[in-house]
Amino acid sequence: MRSLASLAWRSLAARRLRTILTVLGVALGVAVFFATQTTNATLDAAVDTTVTQLVGRADLRVEAFAEAGLSAGSLDAIRKTPGVRDVAPTLERRTFLVTDVGPSGDPVTVLGIDPATDRSIRDTTLVRGVDLAPDTQRSVLVTEALARDRGLDLGSIVTFYGTGAPIDFRVIGIVEGDGPIPAVFGRTAWIALPAAQELFGTASVTTADVTVARGATVDGVASGLEAAITTEPYVLVRPAEIAAGMRDSTADIRTTLALVAAVVLFVGAFLIFNTLSMTVAERVREVGLLRAAGATRRQIGSLFLLQAAVVGVLGAILGALGGVALAAVVVGFLHQVEGLTVSGVTVRPADLAFALALGVLVTVVAASEPAWRASRLSPVEALRSRVDPSVGMRAQLRWLIAIAVVVGIGGIALLPGGLASGARLLGPVLVYCVLLVAALASPFLLRPLGRLASIPFGWFFRTETRLIRGVLTRDPARTALTVGALAIGLAMVVAVASVGSLSRAAASAWITDVVPGSTVVTSIRPIAADEGIADQLAAIPGVEHVTPVGTFDVALQPRSGASPYRVPAAAVSGAAMLGDGRLTFVSGDRASALAKLDAGGTAIVPRSLADRLGIGLGDTLRLGFGDAVTDLAVTGIVEHTFPAPDGETVLVSWSDATTSFGALGADFYAIRYAAGAPPDAPASVATTARQLALQPTSLDEIRGQAEGAVGRLFGLFDAIAIIAVLIAGLGIVNTLTMSVVERVREIGILRATGLTRAQAWRMVMVESGILGIAGAIIGVVSGLVIGAIMLLTQGGRIAWIADAPWTTIVVVAVIGVAVAMLAAAYPARVASRVSIVRAVRGE
Amino acid sequence: MSSVQVPILEARDLTKQYVVGDHAVEALRGVSLSVAPGEFVAFMGPSGSGKSTLLQILGGLDRPTSGHVVLEGRDISGLTDTEATRLRRESTGFVFQFFNLIPLLDVRENVGLPFTIAGTDPTRGELRDRVQAAIDAVDLTGKERNRPDQLSAGEQQRVAVARALVTRPALVLADEPTGNLDFATGTEVLEVLLRSCHEQGQTIVLVTHDAKAAAYADRVFVFVDGRVGDEIVLGRRAEHSATPLIARLAQLGL
Structure with missing residues (x-):
């Protein structure tokens, strides 16, 4: 056995290039897998950190439902509820910093806290300066991120816009990191609660975090609170619910990452299986000799498995190292894209063990069929047989399925919630099945596709194409797996890119579809209609119409009698929407629905909500606010409405919003310019808006931001999918090199018959180019199918062919052929260097 | 020389050295011969006598260390790889x-x-x-x-x-074409070669260590240690009995 081990090792060392490429293939697969695990772990840790920062040691959070917030009376009631120990109230508002030109930059979240009670619940780590004291009035703490962003330091003066005149605050402390608020990219500041209430002109707070006294239960306190708070609408949440919500928001990212990782690993397994299959074919005689010398079947099988295990272990270790680096890149990227509070990469030992084990397992499983095949060779047959490269097709396919299952199980382990994720599992499983089918179909498709793909090469390299066509179309077994691997990698790139470009287009179209104007001015506080702001904006030359929009939450009462839940809503002017041609109606008459809206008593519902609740035209929507319930008739269902953090808004009239749902005023105005408006109209609007403490943004900017965010995220997925193509490229180097070595005699004969070195070189390049085109065709087609599945299972719809990402398809096809040809450069060189004399020498 | 025609193929003072490990092996040590158009020539000799090496050099598969090969009046011993390929393709x-x-x-x-x-x-x-x-x-x-x-x-x-x-082509070079065949099938191959020589006037150089195969040739060069040891002229005959050749080889002690 020892000597066999040494034989296995020497065989790997003798075929150094092949061994290195195979190890690299395993390493890349494991790296992506491990990076995905690590990214998941890091996101988990980030959620925990964020929740801890957000609610600290609180057991319950009372969240005001309406803009009016929780009054002092409600806070008192909370404090007096039996079982409540500490209560930390917070007033949270978004505002802008004042600069020379008015409000500018991105909005800043201001947290008004009571320093005394807040620190009993939350810990805040300062990197510099001192904490807020209970009596501080004009002091502010800022995050490191905000300080960096705005060039602030201890002693700097920060001026916040509020409801009255802007107020100056002195920076007395810098808080470590990004602060507790997710998705604001760290732009957070803390001031004392009374100062915040003065700044924003309110006597209320937005949340109250509650700890439960020793001896009391959370449930008991919760029901006590429900009885105690009667004056304003509110919701009670527990930290675990907040964490679950945040995890949910990253679920799509994780699912896609898991899918891509499983695909990369699968392609890696292809490479291993193909390499070992050919190694066995190449060493048939060696096996015959060993068997003749008395080696048992078991020893032969172990020899090949041992080789695979060595490759697997080396690849897995290398991959784990690369995985940490890759995870750091991915996490850095997600931090930027999703605004999550991520600090460092979390490497869990269990993940490491799992990735290593999976890497070795996949390698050994992939190798076990070739090993078994080697062990079944009869000594006589093996000694007599010439090198027979063709592997039993059926055996190949069977084994592929086995590998796919192993890798698939690994992939499920990466999914958020694992097997328990239920419906979410459907999409990835379907996608994976399509990839498997594409891989299995490759051997059968290779013949016709090879013929097709050889046509363009025939125009330029007639001789070489003719020489290679016979080989390609008669012996697909040799190259089918390689093509399959390439196709899978490319399919993933196409799928991700097409979903990405559709999502980007959808994000952009969505905004254009719903915003009635081309400039949006945003306010930090609700502006009541009687303040006259809309009129001031409308008076600017060139402005045709100003549409105020107010956003707020309502409690939707499902018909089933289940407990109500929060739904975002927006107050709009139906007339303005009608005049601007916005909103795409799926059902209901556009004109009459929008006309009726302004009269009150009706609602227009986004398609996503209608689908979820099974709402149709004419149905009644029961919307609660506090203890009051209002029934609105659904007069229209539209493609999209204004986006809100937790869904799309139900559109209601301003009259219902203010009388029934506690809306205080407009949060933003959409401004439409008249045809032939002066070219400086947008600039005048911007100037006026800043004077009114409003933030102007053009529709193009909003669209750009939406497209940019989506584009970056999918760019990341695509970058990972490219790794699969890279692995396939390694596979091509391996396959073609082996194929050239196997055909040394053939090439010798061709050279003796008059084939030039350049022709021999081109022959291999053309072969690879044909493989590349065949792979690209299979890849693009299955990629589009996968893209469709990804969209459908995420609730999207296909407006397909017209939107098919032609640029991506062309780019991917070029990448496929380029990778194939690049990979062929080395084997082609080997082919051109074949010595005729040695090649034709007797056996 | 039995032929008076202008030779189609000429070898002049060919030598060939290989380096194996640290020492050089001399495969050819000054070989000169010529072949007339339409002639059927055989190279005989024991393994390692240089006959296959010579064939490869004559066909443009390999280059001599020194000396010249002239095929159809053209010196082919110093051709570049591409020129040699063209030669193989055409001639x-x-x-x-x-x-x-x-x-x-x-x-x-x-x-x-x-x-x-x-x-x-x-x-x-x-x-x-x-x-x-x-x-x-x-x-x-x-x-x-x-x-x-x-x-x-x-x-x-x-x-x-x-x-x-x-x-x-001007020249067909056959390196042990019957070495892997039994007598009957070997004869079929030789008959085919012979027919092309007799009917089409094809020039043929055959390398063999089988006297029965060599007996098809008009002339036989016997190689020993990288040199032409002897030249046996058999002439064009109706039947191809190997007996005279074997007798002659026996005389030479081979």
Whole structure:
């Protein structure tokens, strides 16, 4: 056995290039897998950190439902509820910093806290300066991120816009990191609660975090609170619910990452299986000799498995190292894209063990069929047989399925919630099945596709194409797996890119579809209609119409009698929407629905909500606010409405919003310019808006931001999918090199018959180019199918062919052929260097 | 020299050295000979006597260390790789002992290979007729669509001969073409070669260590230690009994 081990090792060392490429293939697969695990772990840790920062040691959070917030009376009631120990109230508002030109930059979240009670619940780590004291009035703490962003330091003066005149605050402390608020990219500041209430002109707070006294239960306190708070609408949440919500928001990212990782690993397994299959074919005689010398079947099988295990272990270790680096890149990227509070990469030992084990397992499983095949060779047959490269097709396919299952199980382990994720599992499983089918179909498709793909090469390299066509179309077994691997990698790139470009287009179209104007001015506080702001904006030359929009939450009462839940809503002017041609109606008459809206008593519902609740035209929507319930008739269902953090808004009239749902005023105005408006109209609007403490943004900017965010995220997925193509490229180097070595005699004969070195070189390049085109065709087609599945299972719809990402398809096809040809450069060189004399020498 | 014609092939003072490990092996030590157009010549000798090396140099597969090879009046000993390839494509045809055919191509495609390599289409027009004629000439009519693994060893070698002949090269070089065959099938291959020589005037150089094969030739060069040890003129005869040749070889102590 020892000597066999040494034989296995020497065989790997003798075929150094092949061994290195195979190890690299395993390493890349494991790296992506491990990076995905690590990214998941890091996101988990980030959620925990964020929740801890957000609610600290609180057991319950009372969240005001309406803009009016929780009054002092409600806070008192909370404090007096039996079982409540500490209560930390917070007033949270978004505002802008004042600069020379008015409000500018991105909005800043201001947290008004009571320093005394807040620190009993939350810990805040300062990197510099001192904490807020209970009596501080004009002091502010800022995050490191905000300080960096705005060039602030201890002693700097920060001026916040509020409801009255802007107020100056002195920076007395810098808080470590990004602060507790997710998705604001760290732009957070803390001031004392009374100062915040003065700044924003309110006597209320937005949340109250509650700890439960020793001896009391959370449930008991919760029901006590429900009885105690009667004056304003509110919701009670527990930290675990907040964490679950945040995890949910990253679920799509994780699912896609898991899918891509499983695909990369699968392609890696292809490479291993193909390499070992050919190694066995190449060493048939060696096996015959060993068997003749008395080696048992078991020893032969172990020899090949041992080789695979060595490759697997080396690849897995290398991959784990690369995985940490890759995870750091991915996490850095997600931090930027999703605004999550991520600090460092979390490497869990269990993940490491799992990735290593999976890497070795996949390698050994992939190798076990070739090993078994080697062990079944009869000594006589093996000694007599010439090198027979063709592997039993059926055996190949069977084994592929086995590998796919192993890798698939690994992939499920990466999914958020694992097997328990239920419906979410459907999409990835379907996608994976399509990839498997594409891989299995490759051997059968290779013949016709090879013929097709050889046509363009025939125009330029007639001789070489003719020489290679016979080989390609008669012996697909040799190259089918390689093509399959390439196709899978490319399919993933196409799928991700097409979903990405559709999502980007959808994000952009969505905004254009719903915003009635081309400039949006945003306010930090609700502006009541009687303040006259809309009129001031409308008076600017060139402005045709100003549409105020107010956003707020309502409690939707499902018909089933289940407990109500929060739904975002927006107050709009139906007339303005009608005049601007916005909103795409799926059902209901556009004109009459929008006309009726302004009269009150009706609602227009986004398609996503209608689908979820099974709402149709004419149905009644029961919307609660506090203890009051209002029934609105659904007069229209539209493609999209204004986006809100937790869904799309139900559109209601301003009259219902203010009388029934506690809306205080407009949060933003959409401004439409008249045809032939002066070219400086947008600039005048911007100037006026800043004077009114409003933030102007053009529709193009909003669209750009939406497209940019989506584009970056999918760019990341695509970058990972490219790794699969890279692995396939390694596979091509391996396959073609082996194929050239196997055909040394053939090439010798061709050279003796008059084939030039350049022709021999081109022959291999053309072969690879044909493989590349065949792979690209299979890849693009299955990629589009996968893209469709990804969209459908995420609730999207296909407006397909017209939107098919032609640029991506062309780019991917070029990448496929380029990778194939690049990979062929080395084997082609080997082919051109074949010595005729040695090649034709007797056996 | 039995021929008075201008030789089609001439070797002058050829030497060839290989470096194996640290020491040089002299495969050829000054070989000179000439072959007349339409002549059938055999190289005989024990293993390592240099006969195959000479054949490879004569056909442009390898280069001599010193000396010259003149084929059809042109010195081919100093050709670049591309020039040598062109020479092989246009002026010479090879038949080897082993592995002469591309396994995935059928008989017609294998025979048409030189045309394919030259960038012409052997399935059309005159070239198709030439391929068919070459197949007919080696008695493989009806097996055009067979692949090598569907042919006997003798049939495979005849396909190789057809491929060597199809371009009507100045010179056909056969390196132990019957070495892997039994007597009967070997005879079929030799008959085919002989016929092309007698009927088409094809010049043939045959390397063999089998006296029965060499007996088909007009002249036999016997190689010993990288030199021409002897030249045996058999002349053109109706039958190819090996007896006279064997007797002569016995005289030489071989």
